[in-house]
Amino acid sequence: MMKELKIENITLCLYNEGNNVRVKSDKEDVILSNQNIDNVSELIKHNLIVVSNHYFIMIDKAKESFDFEDVYRVSIAIVLYYLYMYNSWRSMYSKQENKDLRFNEKDFSDPSTHDIVFNYFKTRYPSNWENKCAVLFGMAIAELKDYYKTREDFYNK
Structure with a gap:
């Protein structure tokens, strides 16, 4: 079974692979274990509304211009990352099985x-x-530069 979700100019394809669901787009490819397509489809739709609305609020009053497709693409990446993480925790940790x-x-x-x-x-x-990240994070440029440096330091220990 396959299902397509269309978000702006982005298509997410959901495929059954045994008891798992694979979610693919031109940029993303995630497999979610012990799931079904209908459940994953509803979760993606719900989570995408939450995430994209958050970022649309952040850009609403910004002087920086944003392409809505960028907001949707970064929102999809975030949604799929956390859906994968949350779902993985269900099978990895007994206290998270109903996460x-x-x-x-x-x-x-x-x-x-x-x-x-x-x-x-x-x-x-x-x-x-x-500039774009500062708007999305609600930070001044100087604050963002300092924060980004801490992230670089974290990865380059």
Whole structure:
């Protein structure tokens, strides 16, 4: 069985692979164990609304211009990352076996979320990524530069 989700100009294809669901787009490829397509489809839709709305609120009053497709692409990357993580925890940790797979808004402040945003905008806008990330994180440029340096230091220990 296969199902397609269309978000702006982005298509997510969901495929059954045994008891698992693979979610693919032109940029993403995630497998979710012990899931079904209908459940994953609803989770993606719900979580995408939560994540993209958060970022649309952040860009609403910004002087920086944003392409909505960029917001959707980075939101999809975040949604799939956390859906994979939350789902994996269900099978890895007995206390997490009933973990809610809906996006937890506290994860907007998680460094992994910021790393996804940094990676996307650094790749897409090499000369302007700092401005875009600062808007999405609600930070001043100087604060963002300091924070980004801590992330680089973390990875380059």
